Amino acid sequence: MDFNQATDDNLFDHARIIGKPHTRIDGILKVTGQAPYAYERHDVVANQLVGYPLCATIANGRVTYMDASAARAAPGVVDVVTTLDIEPLERADSNVARLFGGDTIQHYHQAIAVVVAETLEQARGAASLIEVRYEETPGVFDLESAWERLQNTGEPEAEVGDVEATFQGAVVTLDEVYRTASQSHAMMEPHASIVDWSDGGQMTVWTSNQMIEWTRKALATTLSIDPDTSRLESPFVGGGFGGKLWLRADTVLAALGSRAVGRPVKLALPRQLMFNNTTHRSATIQRLRIAADAEGHITAFDHSAVSHTLPGGSGEDPVNQTRHFYAGEHRRVAHQPIDMGLPESADMRAPGEASGLAALEIAMDEMAEKLGMDPVEFRILNDTQVDPEDSSKPFSERHFVECLRQGAEKFGWAERSQTPGKKRQGQWLIGYGVAGAYRGAPTLKSGARVRLRSGRLVVETDMTDIGTGSYTIIAQTAAETMGLEIDAVEVRLGNSAYPTSSGSGGQFGAASSTAGVYAACVALQSEIAKRLEIDAPRFENGRVLADNTVLALADVAAGEELVAEDSINFGDFKDKMQIATFAAHFVEVAVHAHTGETRIRRMLSVCDAGRILNPTTARSQVLGGMTMGAGAALMEGMSPDLERGFFVNHDLAGYEVAVHADIPEQEVIFLDTTDAASSPLKAKGVGELGICGVAAAVANAMYNATGVRVREYPMTLDRMLDQLPAT
Template sequence: MKFDTPAGQNPIDQLKVVGKATDRIDGKYKTTGTAPYAYERHDVAANQAYGYVLGAGIDGKYKTTGTAPYAYERHDVAANQAYGYVLGAGIAKGRIRAIHSEAAKRAPGVLAIVTTLETPRLERGTMNAAYLFGGDRVQHYHQAIAVVVAETFEQARAAAFLVKVDYAPEAGKFDLATEAKGAPPAPGDSGEGSGGDGVERVGDFEGAFASAPMRFDETYTTADESHAMMEPHATVAAWDGDKVTLWTSNQMIGWGHGSMAKILGIPKENVRLDSPYVGGGFGGKLFVRADAVLAALGAKAARRPVKVALTRPLVANNTTHRPATIQRVRIGATEDGTITAIAHESTSGNLPDGDPETAVNQTKLLYAGANRMTAMKLAHLDLPEGNAMRAPGEAPGLMVLEVAMDEMAEKLGMDPVAFRIRNDTQTDPNKPDRKFSHRDLVGCLTRGAETFGWAKRNPKPGSVRDGHWLVGMGVAAAFRNNMVMKSGARVRLDAKGTVTVETDMTDIGTGSYTIIAQTAAEMMGVPLDRVVVRLGDSAFPVAAGSGGQWGANSSTSGVYAACVKLREAVAQRLGINSDDAVFVDGEVRSGNRAVPLGEAAQAGALTGEDSIEFGDLSKTYQQSTFGGHFVEVGVDVDTAEVRVRRMLAVCSAGRILNPKTARSQVIGGMTMGTGAALMEKLDVDTKRGFFANHDLAGYEVPVHADIPHQEVIFLDEVDPISSPMKAKGVGELGICGVGAAVANAVYNATGIRVRDYPITLDKLLDRMPEAA
């Protein structure tokens, strides 16, 4: 199905199922521990070989007697299991002279050892900047150099420590602040809708800025961040002759399918990926990583299924992270607050074949201003690969831009909400002849201000006390582009009236199962309990996958297209004109005739398969999502401890397919943004070139106690230019801007402006106002 004209009235507009706050249909499996995550796929193959895992006990008496059935000890499910352990490089840059594995091979229980020196450098997969395995070159610390497979985990780990490696280290570049000084302009693309040339200009920024009566110019930094997903990267691999199946944790099955074939050097039809449940990814599982490659190589060497999970240090240093940035923002405005000049420059670091963090993207589109400049610079660093993390570009970019907007508002003596509204635009500032398909940033800000009680905010910093807490409010705008991607599905009807949907779309905790079921139920006129959804298998039609905020809108549009085909097949089988057929309450109705839906499949199941393909509407109209974040914090007058007290997000993102799961996505993003603002930072060892706090003890993330109250409001709207669902993405909008709202609230509470994230108490303590 080609979508190249705005959507008209269609069956989704009935809103009998779509648009309703609906519990996740997969929730019962997640809450009972029966959802088959990659590292627990004991149902899929006998004689699996296993890698490292974090166990979870059932009861104390079982733990103390050694009978607790931890995930990697389920011998009752798959007998004769073996285990794998991944060895990472101990240097950040250089060459491997030799790997001495003889002692390890003689160790008890060892079945196979695969080393990088025995393996030619494998091709890189789609969008990988670093090589995942093979050859003697080390590009970054903890790059995988071997996998040990043994009968037990303890044997595999012990044997791995017997492997001795001779390195020829080379000097590396590990400090962004140092390397940024000579970093050249660099084009870049996040692969998720943000990017551009190294330098982009509209009008005469320098001249307009120099002549502006009010000017602002400041520099900010954001830190390296880890995805820190609950489920580590994990894969079970099994070979059947020259074909391999990988039960893995991956966000983009279509990309991963092609990448694994390329990396292993085998035909694509000889590779199958299966990933029905993903325990968090946030961009870190968009592309295949070393767990999948080493599971496949280990399985071939051991001649039995192999299971590999990356340890937390490897998740931090072997996979990808959000790169740190140094950003400069300049704003020129008239005295009434109209922006006449705006510039945003960002410098980040990456491996030689990596892209910059596209932190300036939102500044091209969020506010009006005739004279504009954005620039990205890329410094060569020999740190682990920088790549997509939830809302790449906009998340760190808005953390800076929206603080700068607050600082400029204060300079102007304007309310921060009013300043943002003053500079709203309904056309693309870079292309004034191109309108936004739908934009209601003003509605988000005004609704948010009213709901949050913004009028009660004291604009004088450090003036509100609640006991020993200084209290402040902050605001920030949210922005994220609306991306759409070709997406397919197969829908089948059986004689019982059950509709089964198959697509390789993934559910990474976002609620994909539920919104896809809602779409099929709405289109076919059946209740949710008559829909079966099967996801994440490369044997199914290729869908958009989970990333870039494109997944929900695109994948449900693909299901919509497949259901249109199935509706036509049903009507034809029943001898009804498809244009006249109404699918409702489990029946197909036309005129005075009403037939149970299942009757159409009595002579055999009916199948509809199709893809949604998007035309040029995204070129004709700028499609974006918007929001307003409001945050209240308390800062302890004695310790400078920051506590978030309440948060509100108001979102303009087209039709909301399921308000319940959408809210979960937004509050998750708000929580992650709070972490980036207050605590999350990968500390770089600039001597040895690695992230030192590479576990969840040293890398702090927010917990429930850190976020006491969150509220989300979705504006009631549709965007027919986006898709037949008239929806947009919302999963990443929640993280965009919220860090700045936290920072602005801290400033309002204390009068201390911190421009280096995260805002840890050491950056506040010696500048705190005197405690009364």
Template sequence: VHAMSEAAHSVDVTFTTKGHASAAMEPHAAIAQWDGDQLTVHASLQMLNYNISELADAIDLPEEKVRLVSRFVGGGFGSKLGVSEETVAAAIAAMQLERPVRVVMSRQQVFQCIMRRSETTQRLRLAADQKGRLTGFGHEALVSNLPGETFAEPVLQSSHFLYAAQNRKLMLEVARIHRMTAGSVRAPGEAVGMPALEGAMDVLAERAGIDPVELRLRNIPKENPEEGLPFSSHKLAECLREGAEAFGWDSGPRKPRQKREGEWWVGTGMASAARVHNVGEAKARVTLKPDGTALVETDMTDIGTGTYTILAQIAGEMLGLDPENVLVDLGDTRHPRGPGSGGSWGASSSGSAVYVACKALREELADRVGVTETELDLADGKVVGGQSLAQVLAGEPLAREGHYEPGAIADDFTAAGFGAFFAQVRVNHFTGESRVDRMLGAFGFGRVLNRKTARSQCLGGITWSIGAALTEALEFDPRDGHLVNCDLAEYHVPVHRDVPDLEVIMVEERDPAASPIQAKGIGELGMCGGAAAIGNAIYNACGARLFDYPMTPDRVLACMPD
């Protein structure tokens, strides 16, 4: 309060966001088979390591009598982190009928039964000196969940460390309401927290008369402002500068309504991106075979993120094999346990387990040929300058299991991915319709394991941010609380015509503290703040400053100046 009263410039605004659905294209489905002693379930599940315990508990079987198989996940975005009704129903029916049973949810059932993202109300208070340096930072959020549920949308995750300010107040409150269970949906926390924070930063930039990019550059902390921990790596400044240059950001004075083309006002906006980095315990088995091929086995899943490709690359590079000669077998609880797809931790965690297994294989091979592991040079299925792998293996396969445990990184560092969004938007003067003309994201997330799959993740995240900014909202009947828009006709995700040309810049870095393979998560970073860039561009285009997401045409019209 003192920082606000003494500030040269201050902002005290309240944002709201509607609830979201995961809205995966693939519906929830499961096939179960019971052979009298063993239950096998084929289902679209993200985290088999946890799902097997959940299902075994639900049907009162020991885990060793349950096998889950999830070779591919056709979209989940949080909705398939845990087992849901169709998986349990198929298992029970198969055991009772003693024949294979398939259960598929309808689209409406998915919306009505599967967890939602909570709606939020967020108060942002920012205090700054004459030069725009933050002296006070307040972020208070109200979210909801069912009585007894422990999960609360972690709205404040990146607010704890993103900007420096000595006087701070962060608070999260949970209202207990009777709607579907609130859970993790597409970048829980920052997906809704960052748009509010970055909208407030744009208001501060205008009041202080400082370019929005420059304002953020002036407030990047040297260390975690609350815990005093160093950052494992930090590329926000580089992302802001490189993104602004590539986008063609005009750093001059910014005023709304400077450009009009016919019925359309045209403007630009930007926002920072930030997402906490997570890693989890992971195991993987790698088998090197005399025929010059390798097999990678883990129960890690591929949700379209490219896990099959990335693990094949890691094993191939470590063992001197073409990735075409590496078979990756995923999504089976008979394999060593991995953390699953969620929290953007899959590649760095399971990839590190494969790395550990391959390093153990290299040490054994090096011992057999009489060199150190660092001296061992493998290429094209041979020990360079020596024997073929078949000769070294003496006709027998060699297997090692890699066990990666994150250790105390959270005690020593603050690890996060950073980035910046830039958007050009046009707003119709008469209808309030907003269209994104072009959008750019620049991201720093450790070592890029595969540029194609990483870029794909960034494109998906930016697309999600367009939905969060303009269209996506769960609507509930105020009379009895039931969900009104429970299909893709009424819950509006961005479609092709909503998504313009998107540009992605990957700011290469290495972060040895984040994981043994120096990589951090990317899957969710791409949507953490992007909605604010669009909202800020709407204001720059037409003068309508909105504090409620999504920014639908009726809301834009209501806020548009005369």
């Protein structure tokens, strides 16, 4: 099916099931422990062995010697594969660093061996017996020093108008530097795989991954095999946040181990390796300059930034949203990724925007204060319905002002103290903060197959469910399209034997995969119409309806299975408009007047994200994003050892994440909007919007509470303690 123009009124505008709250159809499996995650799939193949990784303890250099003889002789050990045993594996396009093979070390905790044994304890114990020697070479690990050495931040990604002249003639200007920390995905389920490559031919992989087809091809490239000789399954993913978009060492090591021993091997990366062996969000340093006239209209933006990456990577680009979010005739943005020897940085929830808005939305508050304007009204004044870089390119739908106004009223923004540090309850200073949120709404080609038999529908697609509710919204889409109840639909996901979907990531999963399922259902409808020799049938209440036909779907094929398959292809008409999602976040904090301890009291997010396919699962996504944003604001940050080039706090004791007790009250409001240019369902993603801007809303609330402006995340109490108002 081709989607080549904005859709008109359709069945989803009069829906019975789409847009209605529905509990997760996979929820019972998860809360009762029956959902088979990658490492727990004990029954998928017999005679499994356990793999355990050994990783490098230097950040840069080469392995000069490895002796695994003691490990091979240890009890229960079947074999050991070391990086010196094989040539460097090929590097897939999605991987910056090679995942195994050869003597070169590119980052700390790079995998250099895998021990395969009968039990985890035996494999882990044997790994400690491997003797390794290195030749270490100096590396660059300090982003701050690298930034100071730069004369500029590279060529602009975009430049419109005359930025410098505008700043020289501006009535009000801002010029500040903001810093965000490196962050870990810290998902509950580690990277884990079971691989059966026992005959060296066909390989089956049970893994935890967001993108089935991308990973299948990357694995084929890495191991120099035909993609058609491998099959991947990932029906349940215990959290990804972008960290499981790409092929990682767990799958490669399990595959190499299985090939070596001729038996299936399962391997999970220990928690300590999640921080240095897998990917993370890069730290950023951002300089923001904003100019405005006396009335508060922004006249110029200049947003430049640096982030770190292994050579060949792209780092964390935090300037992109500044190109499109607020009005301003003159604008320049530039991001410079700096090659460093720290572990690989890559996508993490709202890559770029989460870090960029953390800076931009503090800067917007600072400009509002310079202008003597309310922060909400300043943002409203600088709203735009066209792309600021290209006035001929309108937003397909943009209701950011409604988010701000509705949020301000619901939150009680009028009660905010206009003077920072003046609202107090006992020993606590009280502050309100606001921030805007912007995230693009892309869509990708996505396919599905549907099977109708005896009135029941089975949907098959390699789409994944990373906790986002894919099972449920896909079932709702199929049920709506075919006129069935949701319990008459079975959804099968995460298998490379199924048609290729968009996968889960980039906030494109929901809009793309449901459109693909819709396309497959329409193909099935055409097959049914052809079989029954009818025109323009309707599908309602489990029946096929036409002029002279009323037939139960269960009777359409007299017990025979009908199968249809199709994909949704999104046309280039979308290139003529800007399609995005928006939100306004409001936060109330209490900061202890003597210690600087900050407690979030309540949070509100008002979201403009097209048709909400399922308010229950969508709300859960936004709550999760808000929580991650709170963690980024107050506690999350990986600390690099600037001499040895690794993240020191590489566990969940030293790397703190926000938990339920940190946020007693959260509320989400979805505007009742649709976007006809986005997809046939008029839906857009929401999973990444929820984190965008939240950290800045917390920062702005802390400033309103104390009068202390912190421009470096996480905003721990030591960064404000000596500046608290006298008490």
